[in-house]
Amino acid sequence: MIAETCPACAGTDLRHFHKETGVPSHSCLLLASQVEAARFPQGTIDLAFCRSCGFITNTAFDQGLNQYSTQYEETQAFSPTFQAFATELAGAWVEKYDLYGRCVLEIGCGKGEFLVAMCEEGAGQGIGIDPGVRPERIDSPAADRLTWIQDLYSERYSFLAADAIVCRHTLEHIQPVADLLRDIRRSIGHRLDTVVLFELPDVLRVLREVAFWDVYYEHCSYFSAGSLARLFRSTGFDVLDIRLDYDDQYLLIEARPSHPSGSVGEAFPIEEEVAVLEAAVDHFEQGYRETVDRWRDELEALQSTGGRSVIWGAGSKGVAFLSALGDAETIEYAVDINPYKHGMYMAGTGQKIVAPTFLKEYEPELVVVMNPVYVDEIAGSLRALDLAPRLVAV
Numbered sequence: 006m007i008a009e010t011c012p013a014c015a016g017t018d019l020r021h022f023h024k025e026t027g028v029p030s031h032s033c034l035l036l037a038s039q040v041e042a043a044r045f046p047q048g049t050i051d052l053a054f055c056r057s058c059g060f061i062t063n064t065a066f067d068q069g070l071n072q073y074s075t076q077y078e079e080t081q082a083f084s085p086t087f088q089a090f091a092t093e094l095a096g097a098w099v100e101k102y103d104l105y106g107r108c109v110l111e112i113g114c115g116k117g118e119f120l121v122a123m124c125e126e127g128a129g130q131g132i133g134i135d136p137g138v139r140p141e142r143i144d145s146p147a148a149d150r151l152t153w154i155q156d157l158y159s160e161r162y163s164f165l166a167a168d169a170i171v172c173r174h175t176l177e178h179i180q181p182v183a184d185l186l187r188d189i190r191r192s193i194g195h196r197l198d199t200v201v202l203f204e205l206p207d208v209l210r211v212l213r214e215v216a217f218w219d220v221y222y223e224h225c226s227y228f229s230a231g232s233l234a235r236l237f238r239s240t241g242f243d244v245l246d247i248r249l250d251y252d253d254q255y256l257l258i259e260a261r262p263s264h265p266s267g268s269v270g271e272a273f274p275i276e277e278e279v280a281v282l283e284a285a286v287d288h289f290e291q292g293y294r295e296t297v298d299r300w301r302d303e304l305e306a307l308q309s310t311g312g313r314s315v316i317w318g319a320g321s322k323g324v325a326f327l328s329a330l331g332d333a334e335t336i337e338y339a340v341d342i343n344p345y346k347h348g349m350y351m352a353g354t355g356q357k358i359v360a361p362t363f364l365k366e367y368e369p370e371l372v373v374v375m376n377p378v379y380v381d382e383i384a385g386s387l388r389a390l391d392l393a394p395r396l397v398a399v
């Protein structure tokens with residue numbers, strides 16, 4: 006950022022509260038060797054909280070360090086838990102907003118699974134935009150109703166008219182958040198029936214749980230229900246619904262363009278005041294060091310008795326967890342169920358990514374699960390392998 010202004014509300018009262026240097030600039034890029042992983046570009050995280058609207062942003066974020074491409078392996082679709090959640094949500098949105106036979110545009114569609122699900126659930130046509138989309142991986146009876154654009158969304162795609170604009174786990178990767186929403190609002194023009202459906206992580210939980218593994222370079226923007234709803238309203242939208250889902254980790258917001266005559270709508274109970282968010286910022290700031298040290302001590306204690314630990318989940322949370330621990334020699338391997346990741350290395354800290362079956366020979370005593378929502382799924386996989394290590398979720 007050139008000046009210290011809030012990208013959501015343009016306010017200038019920003020409070021810096023968290024800084025980390027030497028953070029891998031990407032968490033989901035696959036690296037073919039440990040050397041490449043260690044040489045991976047690094048950036049600085051310098052989080053600031055806007056006292057006017059509650060938005061949190063990485064003021065040291067350098068867009069140039071983020072190269073999204075088809076090498077990007079963010080998909081969570083290999084997890085039955087995540088897949089069940091996404092399929093249910095796709096169906097629920099098609100039904101709730103009567104998108105049967107209608108057109109859905111997805112900004113930041115990733116590998117496209119969600120858009121495919123919406124079309125399979127009844128949407129008539131889907132357009133997905135993402136620099137990392139891999140159409141050749143898509144195998145669906147709805148494939149002929151889908152169009153893929155391998156690019157970042159920008160104003161030049163504003164000609165794409167749709168009945169619904171979906172954007173999941175993307176807004177947190179974009180710093181000029183108000184600009185993006187204004188672009189979307191402009192692209193909708195007078196089609197006031199268009200529904201806008203976003204999903205992203207909830208920062209209030211991250212702050213309250215001191216979930217340092219949920220703070221990483223790719224995420225330059227952090228929202229709570231309050232700050233997200235305020236942004237939508239200030240950029241020309243009426244909020245139809247805002248709620249938490251997925252074990253209360255994700256925020257879902259559903260909106261429509263506000264009528265030109267102006268309709269503000271009542272705030273939802275979930276929309277907290279800025280002061281509530283600031284108290285959570287205090288809590289994170291005070292608890293960060295202690296929380297990181299507690300994890301490091303536990304892993305070192307196990308190692309000193311000859312025990313082995315692995316993390317399960319080689320995505321962004323895993324990279325953030327290992328890089329915050331710094332000297333991560335206590336962990337040699339990261340387990341993941343995505344076969345496209347096996348044999349590759351974690352950005353920055355360089356752990357090798359292995360399939361669950363590898364644990365048969367490695368026999369870890371401790372498995373650190375990078376997301377509590379997957380504990381049952383992982384416990385089942387370990388039982389199937391006849392293994393019974395201690396399972397601890399972050």
Ligand SMILES: [Zn+2]
Pocket residue numbers: 011012013014015016055056057058059060
């Ligand atoms: Zn602000």
